Amino acid sequence: MAGVDVGGGGGKGGRKSLDSEVNMIPFIDLLMVTIAFLLITAVWSTMSRLNADAQVPGPPRPDVEQEKVEPEKQLHVEMRSTEKFVLIWKQGGTVVSTVDVPRKDDTRSEGSTRVIRYPDLAAKIEAEWKTVGQHRDASDKKFDQAVLHTDNETPYSNIIGVIDAVYQAKRPYNTGKKAENVPAFNVTFSVN
Amino acid sequence: MPIHEPGRRLMHNVGLKFVEKKVTGHGNRPTNAGLSLTSMIDFLIVVVVFLLMTFSASGETPITKGVNLPKAENTLDMIDAPMVSITGSQILVDGSAAGNTRAIEDSKRLQRVDELFNLLKAKREQWKQLHPGKDFPGVVVLQIDQDVQAVVVKSVFQTAAFAGFPNVSFMVNSLPKTKHE
Numbered sequence: 001m002a003g004v005d006v007g008g009g010g011g012k013g014g015r016k017s018l019d020s021e022v023n024m025i026p027f028i029d030l031l032m033v034t035i036a037f038l039l040i041t042a043v044w045s046t047m048s049r050l051n052a053d054a055q056v057p058g059p060p061r062p063d064v065e066q067e068k069v070e071p072e073k074q075l076h077v078e079m080r081s082t083e084k085f086v087l088i089w090k091q092g093g094t095v096v097s098t099v100d101v102p103r104k105d106d107t108r109s110e111g112s113t114r115v116i117r118y119p120d121l122a123a124k125i126e127a128e129w130k131t132v133g134q135h136r137d138a139s140d141k142k143f144d145q146a147v148l149h150t151d152n153e154t155p156y157s158n159i160i161g162v163i164d165a166v167y168q169a170k171r172p173y174n175t176g177k178k179a180e181n182v183p184a185f186n187v188t189f190s191v192n
Numbered sequence: 193m194p195i196h197e198p199g200r201r202l203m204h205n206v207g208l209k210f211v212e213k214k215v216t217g218h219g220n221r222p223t224n225a226g227l228s229l230t231s232m233i234d235f236l237i238v239v240v241v242f243l244l245m246t247f248s249a250s251g252e253t254p255i256t257k258g259v260n261l262p263k264a265e266n267t268l269d270m271i272d273a274p275m276v277s278i279t280g281s282q283i284l285v286d287g288s289a290a291g292n293t294r295a296i297e298d299s300k301r302l303q304r305v306d307e308l309f310n311l312l313k314a315k316r317e318q319w320k321q322l323h324p325g326k327d328f329p330g331v332v333v334l335q336i337d338q339d340v341q342a343v344v345v346k347s348v349f350q351t352a353a354f355a356g357f358p359n360v361s362f363m364v365n366s367l368p369k370t371k372h373e
Contacts, residue, residue, distance in 0.1 A: 024229065031236040038243035047253045048267035049333060049361035054353030113365065114338055115263045152300055152343035156336050159345060160262040160364060167266035183266060189346050191302055 050163050053186045073134060074145045075125070075185065079103075079154065079162055085121050089132050099128065105161075116157050122165035129169040129184050138172035138179040146185040163187050253363070255335065256284060262338045265367040273331040273361070274315050276308070278340050278348060285311045293344045300343060305351045312355035332357035 071092035078086035084103050089096040101124045106117040125146075133144045146166045150159060167183040200206055253270055255261065256277035277284040283291035283305060290308040312332065319328060332352050336345060349360055 024233075028233065028236070031233070031240060034240050035236065035243065038240070038247055042243065042246065043248050046366040047255075047261075047270050047363060048264075048366045049270055049363050050264055050267055052349070052360045052362065054349065054358035054360060110263065112260055113263055115367070117265075150342045150346075152302075152341060152346075154342040155338065156340045156342070156345055157262040157338040159342060160264055160338075160362060163362070164264040164266050167264075170266075189349055191346065191350065 050160065050167065051183075051187070052163070053188050072145065073132060074147055075128065075132075075166075076147045076149060076190070077121075077125075077162060077166065078149045079158070080149060080151045085118070085162075087124065087128055089128070097132070099124065105158075114157050116161035118161055118165040121162065122168040125166055125185075126169040133169075133171075133184060135184070136171055138174045143186045144184055146187045147190050148187060149190045256287075258282075259335055259337045260339070261335065261363060261365050263367045264364040265369060267364060267366055268361075270363070271331060271333070271361065273329075273333045274312065274357070275333050275335055275363075276312075276348060276352065277335040278344060279337055280339070283308055283348065285315070293340065296344050296347050297341055302343060302347050302350060304354060305347060308348065308351050309355045312352060312357055316356045328356065329359065330357045331359045331361065333361045333363050335363045 073089050073091045073096060076086075076088040076090055078088065082103065085101040087099045087101060089098075101121050104118070104120055106119060108115050129144060135142045135144050148159070148162060148166075150162075166185050166187055169184040170181040171184040172179040173182040202208055253275075256279060258279035259277055275286055276290070277287075278293060281293055282289060283293060285308065288311065290311045291305040296303060296305070316328060316330075334345075334348060334352075336348075352358075352360055
């Protein structure tokens with residue numbers, strides 16, 4: 001059997017030895033049971049989430065005088081066409097710039113799941129944010145806003161593909177002690 | 193019960209020479225292989241450590257039957273929040289029925305789902321009673337089947353916002369992260 005030497009061995013006659021022995025059979029049994037328990041309770045599929053913000057304004061305060069704030073630029077992602085995406089930067093009702101991105105659905109099947117990705121759109125949105133995006137500093141608590149325009153029949157998997165592309169643009173964000181890379185945009189839906 | 197003297201035993205009293213020959217391998221390679229205890233224990237400990245590191249005490253997020261989640265790469269960690277599931281035909285809030293998607297798909301226009309609205313509003317009130325004086329986070333997780341139409345997604349999204357849950361998260365399966373230049 002294996003032994004554990006805890007020092008001070010070889011005491012004078014009659015003294016109990018400080019060496020103690022570990023019985024290997026229950027030790028291996030314990031390891032096996034632990035492995036079996038951890039394997040049974042293991043979670044192999046990893047779930048995660050994509051965030052979206054409904055941008056609900058707070059209730060109006062008639063007692064407080066409203067400050068005139070210049071509206072921020074928002075990126076509108078138009079995905080109604082099957083040929084192209086249209087990226088429109090708007091400031092209030094004014095169109096600042098428009099870019100067309102040819103629509104190339106990178107579709108593949110993984111089991112029963114259909115994975116749809118738009119790498120060209122993701123790259124273009126990232127480039128657009130780097131030139132037009134307003135909230136880039138790690139200490140800035142606000143995020144640039146992306147508004148998704150889709151028709152009513154579009155499958156959900158395509159919407160997730162576009163949201164995933166929008167979230168590829170990352171910016172540093174101070175979360176207490178350190179700056180983390182987080183998505184540069186907040187996504188919301190257009191109601192029309 | 194009387195105690196008998198033990199009878200003849202295999203290998204001891206009963207020869208079974210051919211088995212003994214096979215096992216010990218006279219001249220041939222023995223069929224018994226030795227196993228190093230130290231290596232085996234090292235291996236077991238490494239496996240235990242790996243499994244402990246990947247162990248999640250919170251357990252698996254339950255997925256509603258009939259929901260096939262899409263996959264995405266740029267995701268955030270899951271949070272604990274009320275779960276709205278949308279299958280091909282049903283809307284459920286934490287497993288309780290909260291509407292039908294067929295009516296929304298047939299009307300082809302954005303609309304408020306009243307049952308969902310009432311259930312979510314009740315959940316909000318319940319949270320406020322349980323946490324007096326605290327700000328309501330307004331977070332809801334949507335578990336939507338990949339083939340559900342956008343009109344249903346937008347209707348549920350809007351209903352959740354009206355019910356006091358403006359912070360909506362879409363539950364997805366994680367794709368491995370790729371490096372972007």
